[in-house]
Ligand SMILES: CSC[C@@H](O)[C@@H](O)C(=O)COP(=O)(O)O
């Protein structure tokens with residue numbers, strides 16, 4: 001009896017490979033950075049193997065882990081940031097995909113925000129790209145967590161914050177990048193694209209202000 005459905009694994013892996021080609025092509029996942037995952041079932045996800053080039057992913061670059069981060073039927077090492085993915089699947093049963101990217105804009109913006117200050121996005125029509133955000137008058141809050149190599153500790157911090165703020169769709173890690181998620185990979189890719197547009201607008205606005 002296999003531990004997970006092989007057809008669902010193949011679909012998840014294909015969505016991750018396609019996402020990598022798109023995100024690398026946009027310049028949002030340079031130099032083996034980033035990691036991606038997609039849900040297979042309630043207890044398993046497909047996730048990128050650590051250190052792989054995200055623009056050239058193939059079937060051997062995606063593996064299965066359970067929600068404790070344990071590899072299932074693979075000798076490979078999953079993403080160093082696997083726990084940042086699994087906490088989101090644990091917290092939100094309807095999440096089907098998680099994407100982590102390293103764009104220039106996410107990195108720069110996260111570095112210039114004062115310590116302890118979240119990014120507050122308000123007045124943009126494109127905020128409506130996120131579920132539950134139905135008007136530009138809403139405030140989209142993007143917390144910025146300090147970067148660390150202690151992933152279990154960061155995972156716990158993110159889990160606590162999003163348990164209290166389940167309607168917010170993503171976060172930044174300072175000097176590092178973006179995490180966002182969605183019900184499907186298509187939703188999740190839309191969220192990355194919307195965040196990138198909003199980050200670009202924020203930086204352009206800052207450049208125009210004296
Ligand atoms: C190439 S440095 C980026 C890594 O340190 C990390 O932040 C990252 O996004 C990719 O790590 P990975 O272990 O390949 O999933």
Ligand SMILES: [Zn+2]
Nearest residue numbers: 033034100177
């Ligand atoms: Zn990273």
